[in-house]
Amino acid sequence: MASSWSNWSGFVKAVPKLIATPADAGELAELVRSAPDPLRVAGAGHSFTPLVQSDGTIVSLEKIEGLVSHEAAASRARVRAGTRLGALMDILQGIGQGLPNMGDIDRQAIGGALGTATHGSGTTLGAYHTQLEAVQFVDGQGKLREFSRAGDRDMIHATGVALGAFGVLTEVTMNNIPTYRLRRRKWVLPIGDMLRDFETMMAAHRSAEFYYIPYSGYAQFIASDVSAAASTPRPTQDDEEGLATLRKLRTTLRWLPSLRRLLIKGAVKKVPAEDYVQDWLNVYASDRRTKFNEMEYHLPYEEGPKALAEIIALTEKHFPEVYFPIEVRSVAPDEFWLSPFHKRLTCSIAIHHDAANDPLPFMRAAEPIFLKHGGRPHWGKMHSQQAADFKKLYPRWDDAMAVRRDIDPQNRFVSPYMAGLFGIEPGPFGIQQ
Numbered sequence: 476m477a478s479s480w481s482n483w484s485g486f487v488k489a490v491p492k493l494i495a496t497p498a499d500a501g502e503l504a505e506l507v508r509s510a511p512d513p514l515r516v517a518g519a520g521h522s523f524t525p526l527v528q529s530d531g532t533i534v535s536l537e538k539i540e541g542l543v544s545h546e547a548a549a550s551r552a553r554v555r556a557g558t559r560l561g562a563l564m565d566i567l568q569g570i571g572q573g574l575p576n577m578g579d580i581d582r583q584a585i586g587g588a589l590g591t592a593t594h595g596s597g598t599t600l601g602a603y604h605t606q607l608e609a610v611q612f613v614d615g616q617g618k619l620r621e622f623s624r625a626g627d628r629d630m631i632h633a634t635g636v637a638l639g640a641f642g643v644l645t646e647v648t649m650n651n652i653p654t655y656r657l658r659r660r661k662w663v664l665p666i667g668d669m670l671r672d673f674e675t676m677m678a679a680h681r682s683a684e685f686y687y688i689p690y691s692g693y694a695q696f697i698a699s700d701v702s703a704a705a706s707t708p709r710p711t712q713d714d715e716e717g718l719a720t721l722r723k724l725r726t727t728l729r730w731l732p733s734l735r736r737l738l739i740k741g742a743v744k745k746v747p748a749e750d751y752v753q754d755w756l757n758v759y760a761s762d763r764r765t766k767f768n769e770m771e772y773h774l775p776y777e778e779g780p781k782a783l784a785e786i787i788a789l790t791e792k793h794f795p796e797v798y799f800p801i802e803v804r805s806v807a808p809d810e811f812w813l814s815p816f817h818k819r820l821t822c823s824i825a826i827h828h829d830a831a832n833d834p835l836p837f838m839r840a841a842e843p844i845f846l847k848h849g850g851r852p853h854w855g856k857m858h859s860q861q862a863a864d865f866k867k868l869y870p871r872w873d874d875a876m877a878v879r880r881d882i883d884p885q886n887r888f889v890s891p892y893m894a895g896l897f898g899i900e901p902g903p904f905g906i907q908q
């Protein structure tokens with residue numbers, strides 16, 4: 476029976492022949508062997524690219540979730556891959572462990588977050604996949620396979636960021652840290668100061684990021700550092716309220732840019748500073764209720780401020796409909812073959828466009844700026860890159876593709892979108908030559 480599927484923003488839709496929710500690895504393996512082609516696995520559908528889209532089978536691991544086991548001394552936990560980050564936070568806190576870092580939300584499944592190299596911010600903090608100690612997955616022939624860092628480091632580096640194309644993850648073992656508290660501070664400063672002091676300010680905190688508020692000339696800087704102090708109340712979230720104000724000014728003053736700039740600047744300068752201490756799980760994630768589409772590029776660190784200045788100029792000159800803040804983060808280098816942070820300290824810049832409007836003109840105009848500065852796209856966010864481009868951006872690309880062929884020789888996990896990403900030409904009988 477056909478059903479429909481769509482991603483969080485509503486931009487990507489699919490009408491597969493089958494949507495399946497296996498209860499365990501055995502049922503999943505049977506689906507991989509027999510369900511209609513191509514078989515794509517969904518996490519929480521929070522990617523903006525058609526990674527999950529399939530007219531064959533979409534598999535959700537929502538029933539394959541929860542804690543499998545843990546080792547207190549090593550702060551290590553093995554969890555099922557369908558576990559949502561929100562549930563994972565509670566599980567880990569309950570066993571005295573914490574995630575070293577997190578992105579903006581806690582809605583993703585851990586398998587989905589790993590699949591696209593989901594990240595938070597911090598010059599010394601890696602993305603989620605850098606926590607991987609072991610992976611267990613069902614390969615393209617329905618066989619359960621397992622690799623550990625100790626046993627086969629290359630396979631961990633090959634399959635840690637895998638876009639749902641190197642097997643369906645069933646369980647992952649993650650290296651966490653003992654539970655901790657964070658002091659989080661937020662304040663606004665002129666964007667000129669932020670761009671000038673970018674490297675020192677980003678490196679001065681365990682985790683630092685900032686948002687540029689379009690038309691304001693100001694950035695909001697967010698710094699988090701480990702703290703032994705007692706918890707203090709987290710201020711009530713006003714992100715959505717702030718967005719609503721920016722949207723209203725965009726709509727009413729769209730053709731009066733000077734007045735829009737004046738009012739936004741005045742309002743942003745008055746945004747009060749924040750300073751509070753909370754357990755790690757109460758700090759990182761926020762609610763994102765206003766739907767948007769997003770592009771994020773991961774640039775060589777030192778290119779960040781230059782690219783950002785160009786993106787701001789483009790936005791304010793040519794795209795008056797844009798009102799979402801531009802998000803800037805840093806991510807530590809790692810060794811994973813398809814990680815956008817592969818062997819380089821990164822500055823990530825993310826632009827957002829209201830989901831009610833067509834995002835493509837803005838994204839198409841911004842992408843050449845990111846590419847000119849050596850950017851690698853976030854796998855889960857809008858981009859137009861294809862296999863030939865990735866081959867130049869990823870030194871271990873060919874090695875990764877060889878591992879993919881070994882895991883999925885019959886291209887069970889290859890949809891038309893994935894074929895474009897991986898440069899897979901179907902040969903006679905649909906099999907890659």
Ligand SMILES: Cc1cc2nc3c(=O)[nH]c(=O)nc-3n(C[C@H](O)[C@H](O)[C@H](O)COP(=O)(O)OP(=O)(O)OC[C@H]3O[C@@H](n4cnc5c(N)ncnc54)[C@H](O)[C@@H]3O)c2cc1C
Pocket residue numbers: 483515516517518519520521522523526527536556557577578579580582583584585586587588589590591592593594595637638639640642643644645763853855856
């Ligand atoms: C509001 C919002 C905020 C966001 N904030 C951030 C952020 O702060 N930082 C950031 O980096 N990204 C962010 N993202 C992007 C998001 O984290 C990624 O796109 C992530 O991959 C989505 O996870 P998901 O569980 O929804 O996976 P999906 O989007 O459903 O799937 C993502 C990929 O993982 C694969 N996959 C899923 N489960 C498995 C599995 N069990 N085995 C193998 N492959 C699997 C899928 O096939 C697909 O290729 C945000 C997205 C939204 C909508």
